[in-house]
Amino acid sequence: MSVLVYVEHAEGKFKKSTFEVVSYAKAIAQQLNTNLVALAIGNLSAEQLSSLGTYGAQKVLHVNDAQLGTFNAQAYTSILSDAAQKEGATVVVLANSFSGKGLAPRLAVRLKAGLASGVVALPTIQGASLSVKRTAYSGKAFAHVKLSGAINVLALNANAYPVSEQPVNAEVVSLASSAKPTDFKTSVKEIVRASDKISLPEADLVVSAGRGMKGPENWHLIEELAESLGAATACSKPVSDAGWRPHEEHVGQTGISVSPNLYIAVGISGAIQHLAGVSSSKTIVVINKDPEAPFFKVADYGIVGDAMEVVPQLTAAMKAYSQNG
Amino acid sequence: MKILVCISNVPDTTTKITFNSDNTEFNASGVQFILNPYDEIALSKAIDLCEGGKGTITVIHVGEASTEPTIRKALAIGADDAVRIDAAPSDAYFVAYQIAAYAKDKNFDMILTGRESIDYNGAQVAAMLGEFLDLPSISIIKKLDLNGNKATLSREIEGGKEVVEVDGPFIASCAEGVAEWKIPNMRGIMSARTKPLEVLAAQSLETLSVVEKFETPTPRGAVKMVDAANVAKLVDLLHNEAKVI
Ligand SMILES: Cc1cc2nc3c(=O)[nH]c(=O)nc-3n(C[C@H](O)[C@H](O)[C@H](O)COP(=O)(O)OP(=O)(O)OC[C@H]3O[C@@H](n4cnc5c(N)ncnc54)[C@H](O)[C@@H]3O)c2cc1C
Ligand SMILES: Nc1ncnc2c1ncn2[C@@H]1O[C@H](COP(=O)(O)O)[C@@H](O)[C@H]1O
Numbered sequence: 001m002s003v004l005v006y007v008e009h010a011e012g013k014f015k016k017s018t019f020e021v022v023s024y025a026k027a028i029a030q031q032l033n034t035n036l037v038a039l040a041i042g043n044l045s046a047e048q049l050s051s052l053g054t055y056g057a058q059k060v061l062h063v064n065d066a067q068l069g070t071f072n073a074q075a076y077t078s079i080l081s082d083a084a085q086k087e088g089a090t091v092v093v094l095a096n097s098f099s100g101k102g103l104a105p106r107l108a109v110r111l112k113a114g115l116a117s118g119v120v121a122l123p124t125i126q127g128a129s130l131s132v133k134r135t136a137y138s139g140k141a142f143a144h145v146k147l148s149g150a151i152n153v154l155a156l157n158a159n160a161y162p163v164s165e166q167p168v169n170a171e172v173v174s175l176a177s178s179a180k181p182t183d184f185k186t187s188v189k190e191i192v193r194a195s196d197k198i199s200l201p202e203a204d205l206v207v208s209a210g211r212g213m214k215g216p217e218n219w220h221l222i223e224e225l226a227e228s229l230g231a232a233t234a235c236s237k238p239v240s241d242a243g244w245r246p247h248e249e250h251v252g253q254t255g256i257s258v259s260p261n262l263y264i265a266v267g268i269s270g271a272i273q274h275l276a277g278v279s280s281s282k283t284i285v286v287i288n289k290d291p292e293a294p295f296f297k298v299a300d301y302g303i304v305g306d307a308m309e310v311v312p313q314l315t316a317a318m319k320a321y322s323q324n325g
Numbered sequence: 326m327k328i329l330v331c332i333s334n335v336p337d338t339t340t341k342i343t344f345n346s347d348n349t350e351f352n353a354s355g356v357q358f359i360l361n362p363y364d365e366i367a368l369s370k371a372i373d374l375c376e377g378g379k380g381t382i383t384v385i386h387v388g389e390a391s392t393e394p395t396i397r398k399a400l401a402i403g404a405d406d407a408v409r410i411d412a413a414p415s416d417a418y419f420v421a422y423q424i425a426a427y428a429k430d431k432n433f434d435m436i437l438t439g440r441e442s443i444d445y446n447g448a449q450v451a452a453m454l455g456e457f458l459d460l461p462s463i464s465i466i467k468k469l470d471l472n473g474n475k476a477t478l479s480r481e482i483e484g485g486k487e488v489v490e491v492d493g494p495f496i497a498s499c500a501e502g503v504a505e506w507k508i509p510n511m512r513g514i515m516s517a518r519t520k521p522l523e524v525l526a527a528q529s530l531e532t533l534s535v536v537e538k539f540e541t542p543t544p545r546g547a548v549k550m551v552d553a554a555n556v557a558k559l560v561d562l563l564h565n566e567a568k569v570i
Contacts, residue, residue, distance in 0.1 A: 321570075
């Protein structure tokens with residue numbers, strides 16, 4: 001028996017969300033009194049691989065060849081399902097990331113496994129099955145799902161489980177790829193990454209703005225505030241619809257769901273579709289000139305005022321704070 | 326070209342989500358159901374691709390008879406015909422299994438879904454279909470171009486995008502940006518009533534996941550207001566009280 005965790009990386013580096021997933025999987029392995037095995041695919045240094053021991057992985061399987069440098073849902077499914085079987089895994093954990101969403105469902109079908117995605121808490125083990133809490137209805141609710149496969153797959157949301165260090169010596173094992181030639185029907189032509197930007201779905205801190213900013217020419221205020229905090233930027237749907245900001249920044253029911261530690265909403269009214277994507281943020285700050293804006297009802301802190309004045313002042317205060325602290 | 330678009334029937338986006346008294350079932354009373362917004366985008370893309378008689382579009386839905394208005398809506402927007410698999414969609418595994426059983430010998434060139442259904446939000450059906458049908462699946466695409474048999478898709482990744490090329494049939498789940506929303510016109514609405522809608526029985530399948538209960542998020546405490554003239558106070562609260570910076 002074992003717990004298997006798939007560890008995602010971007011260009012050879014693990015991200016915080018990967019350490020969250022490993023820490024989460026470790027906690028399940030401890031509940032089950034078994035070992036944690038991690039599986040990484042693609043180009044990674046020995047040093048990166050063994051760093052997974054810090055979070056409790058006793059064994060790290062590494063699969064790499066020329067064809068595996070970029071994500072391929074079919075090939076990665078073959079490799080993961082093969083490893084899950086060989087390691088006798090009863091639980092497989094992945095990140096509910098963009099790639100995770102392409103991979104986990106395929107893996108579940110291949111393994112005839114129960115699947116819960118958008119998972120936000122540790123499972124309760126009930127004999128051979130497990131019960132786990134996941135988001136539902138676009139963040140407006142949670143569902144407790146009972147999985148009863150002989151093996152079950154869990155896809156964990158970003159920022160849902162804290163990274164915890166439990167150092168062990170990780171044994172790194174190179175494995176041959178078990179992908180089939182017929183798995184390679186897609187090819188990646190290009191990867192575009194805005195390297196200087198913090199990725200929104202995984203961000204700890206988010207500064208978001210809506211139509212109250214009046215136009216794209218005022219967005220530098222939002223960017224400066226985000227920069228002072230080291231936060232990602234986001235926006236409401238009408239803002240991206242109007243082309244003021246790229247669609248990737250649109251949060252809400254029909255956009256990205258975020259759950260940062262801090263969500264600052266500037267000039268956003270707080271429509272139910274917007275709230276759906278942000279309501280699981282730990283702390284919400286609302287800045288709006290209308291004291292009746294619905295967003296204040298679900299906020300922790302509020303400022304009534306004109307964004308054009310409040311935001312620069314807040315940026316200055318943040319800068320002063322980080323210089324002193 | 327033959328395109329299959331998978332559609333789901335979901336509570337309207339303005340719905341306040343509530344459950345029955347023991348929190349085991351969604352309270353659907355008074356709730357307006359709609360065509361899942363992302364599926365509308367997938368359908369709109371299919372219509373763009375088939376414009377000028379370049380292909381036909383079938384929509385498929387796994388659901389009970391009460392969902393027919395949603396299917397008719399898809400026909401009004403521009404699908405040519407529809408299939409309903411007559412069963413309550415218990416989970417994504419069940420749904421994907423039914424759709425795969427229908428699609429497996431029909432030679433669709435492309436199967437499109439929405440990125441996720443806004444009720445269950447599994448974002449699972451597309452990739453499961455790929456596995457059941459042994460076809461490539463590209464999840465959460467923002468762009469799709471066809472050049473003969475070759476499709477170029479742009480899929481979302483953390484902090485960027487990845488451009489993927491695929492030859493031959495494939496499955497993709499569509500997000501905003503793939504197409505402009507299509508609004509049904511009068512002719513579409515009239516013809517939707519007479520377009521074919523085939524109802525098929527479901528295949529039985531072992532369930533591996535069951536929702537035991539639902540829960541609504543715990544409401545936040547009352548909002549603490551900070552004076553606009555004293556933003557330093559907010560910084561202080563975020564640091565010392567909320568401990569998020
Ligand atoms: C099917 C569907 C799906 C949707 N999905 C989403 C979604 O995913 N995400 C989303 O965000 N929306 C979504 N919407 C839209 C949603 O209903 C709202 O229309 C939208 O969130 C409003 O955006 P907003 O708050 O930026 O703009 P508005 O509602 O126009 O609000 C602007 C706010 O700015 C304030 N303001 C104005 N000037 C200033 C100033 N100088 N300083 C400070 N404050 C100021 C105003 O008081 C107001 O509260 C969806 C709608 C539909 C129908
Ligand atoms: N009951 C259903 N019938 C047909 N297609 C569905 C159904 N449920 C979901 N889908 C499709 O699968 C996509 C993803 O749904 P989900 O995996 O539930 O998030 C949706 O956007 C639809 O295209």
